[in-house]
Amino acid sequence: MSLLKKTVHVLVGTAIFGAAGLAQAAPQKWTMTSTWPASIELIEADKKWVELVNKLAGDELKIEFFEGGALVPSGEVFSAVESGTIEAGGDWPGYWAGRNPAFSPLATHTSLFNAMDYANWIQEWGGAEIYNEIFGKYGMVYLPFSITNSESGFRTVVPVRNLEEIKGKRLRLSGLEQGQVLEKIGGTQVSMAGQELYQSLERGVIDGAEFSTPSVDVSAGMHQVTKHWSTPGWHQSASVFGVMINKKAWDALSPETQEKLKIAANATMMWGLTNSEKSATEGVRTFQEAGVEIHRFSEEDLQTIQEVTNEVMVNVACSHPDAAKVYLSQLEYLQDYKDWRAIATPYNLGRQIDGPDIEKVRACVK
Numbered sequence: 001m002s003l004l005k006k007t008v009h010v011l012v013g014t015a016i017f018g019a020a021g022l023a024q025a026a027p028q029k030w031t032m033t034s035t036w037p038a039s040i041e042l043i044e045a046d047k048k049w050v051e052l053v054n055k056l057a058g059d060e061l062k063i064e065f066f067e068g069g070a071l072v073p074s075g076e077v078f079s080a081v082e083s084g085t086i087e088a089g090g091d092w093p094g095y096w097a098g099r100n101p102a103f104s105p106l107a108t109h110t111s112l113f114n115a116m117d118y119a120n121w122i123q124e125w126g127g128a129e130i131y132n133e134i135f136g137k138y139g140m141v142y143l144p145f146s147i148t149n150s151e152s153g154f155r156t157v158v159p160v161r162n163l164e165e166i167k168g169k170r171l172r173l174s175g176l177e178q179g180q181v182l183e184k185i186g187g188t189q190v191s192m193a194g195q196e197l198y199q200s201l202e203r204g205v206i207d208g209a210e211f212s213t214p215s216v217d218v219s220a221g222m223h224q225v226t227k228h229w230s231t232p233g234w235h236q237s238a239s240v241f242g243v244m245i246n247k248k249a250w251d252a253l254s255p256e257t258q259e260k261l262k263i264a265a266n267a268t269m270m271w272g273l274t275n276s277e278k279s280a281t282e283g284v285r286t287f288q289e290a291g292v293e294i295h296r297f298s299e300e301d302l303q304t305i306q307e308v309t310n311e312v313m314v315n316v317a318c319s320h321p322d323a324a325k326v327y328l329s330q331l332e333y334l335q336d337y338k339d340w341r342a343i344a345t346p347y348n349l350g351r352q353i354d355g356p357d358i359e360k361v362r363a364c365v366k
Contacts, residue, residue, distance in 0.1 A: 030063045030087035030249060035074040035095060038067040040194050041219040041279065042212060045146035045241055045272050046090035052264035060257045063088065074193060078244065082138050087249040092241050093131075093142075097176040102134045102322035104176040105330060108236045110309040111302070112355055113330065115149040115238045115273055122240075123266075125333040131242070134322055141250040144242040145265040146272030149280075151233035152217050155226035156208030157201060161295040163304060172197060172209035178235045180312045181305065194220050201225040210235055213276055214283025223290040231296050234305050241272070310356040317356075318364035328365050331358040 032050060036043035050065045068074045077089040078096050094107030113121070121127040122144050135142035160166055167186030173179055179189035190206050198221045200206050208226065210233065211217050242265070250258065287294075297305075317327040334353055341349055 027058065027060050027062045028252065030061060031066070031071070032063050032088035032090065032243070033066045033071045033077060033080070033086060034068040034090040035077050035092065036068045036090070037074075037195055039219060040068075041216045042092075042241065043067060043090070044275070045268060046243070048271055049090075049143075049145045049243060049264055049268040052267055053261055056264055057257050057260040060260075061253065078138070081140055081244045081246050084139075084246045084248060087246050089244045090241065091244055092174075092239065094175050094239075100134065100137075100322055101176055101316050101320045102326045104316060105313075105323065105326045106131060106134060106240065108175055108178075108239045109330075110175075110177050110181050110312070111234050111237055111306050112309070112313070112334075112353060113238050114349065114351070115147045116349055117333070118144075118147050118238050118240050119269065119273070120337065121330055121333045125336070126329055127333075130326055130329055134326065135244060136247070137322075139247045141245040141247055142242055143245065143262060143265040144240050145268040146241040146276075147269060148213050148239045148241075148272065148276040150238065151210060151212055151236040152214050152283075153229060153231040153233040153235075154208045154210050155201070155217060155222045155292075156228045156230060157204070157226055158207065159228045159293070159295060160208060160230040162297060163301045169207040170205075172200065172206050172211075173235060174210075175236065177309070177312050177316050180315070181235070181308050184308050184312065185305065197222060198225055212239070213280045214287060215276070215279035216283070218283045218286045223287050223292060227292055229287060229292050229294045231294060232302075234297070234302060234309075306354060310354075313356040314360045314364075317361045321364070321366045324361055324364040324366070327356075327361050328358070331355060331361060 034043050034046045036046065047065060050063045053061065053063055071086065072080045075095070077091060078099070080086045081089040092107050093103040096103040128144065131142040131144060154160055154171060156169070160169065163185055170188045170190050171182065172192050173182055173189045174191065182189050192200060194211055197209050197211060201209060201222070202225045209222065211220055211222065217223070313327060317324045334355060335358060342352060345352065
């Protein structure tokens, strides 16, 4: 072969190799949606995580984000990720409790964890692994990426100042254990999406509603259609949000890219904790300026709610082995942490938690 032909072969081979290298280097593309429409502030955590992922892993992965309802109805996001129709979906795990009651404590509690309890449990007491064990049964990886503290409470059209005044009220309320607690204290749970609250309250379809933190409630327009606010938000003492990722899509990423997604989730979680508290402060002022009257349940009422809650938690835990495993892990965290918590009272995390009987829950783990 002549020198010219050899040179041409080398150049062509180099070009082909280079083109293949470029093709391999092109970032993967994911589609992600949310359970939240653009009008609801909770979508901001989804957008923050996507923003950080695209910054940290932009050479390897690009996520195109669509607001809730743009691709599939909010209630179908789980199935869309499970089937691989889309690669990722932002959510609140409690929406899937009908599939598996274990999703309830992965999302929130009635009168148990606060935001830092969830953060502690997720990061240091094995919670992150449990999310992935439960979501893994549905072909997904789960990254918790935002936590909010206690929710506002109930926004009502007439005063609800005590447990007696809850009786007979039709209240919008999300959550499996939350609904059971409400029914036991005399109220009626009504399920509906956040974007339906304004008109339902305005038309008297429901007597009141909970939704989220004060600023999120503002984004739903609840300061315009209610004049009474019942506190504290015992029904959800904290809430966790995150991203469901199709397992096959996750496995197609390099370990380095997977790690960047986890780093983005941890960073978003810190942002979510602080941003939600700052926004809540602003939301409170909006309700005050709107002339909303604030009512607080008595300590006796809250103790009654705690006792009912403890009974319900055991019932929910014992309804499914997965639920029992989640609750047991969370109660073991509280047991392990309680001495330091007590020593540091009233500082550190403050409230001593009189939760459900751990041995009753342990007996339901199979």
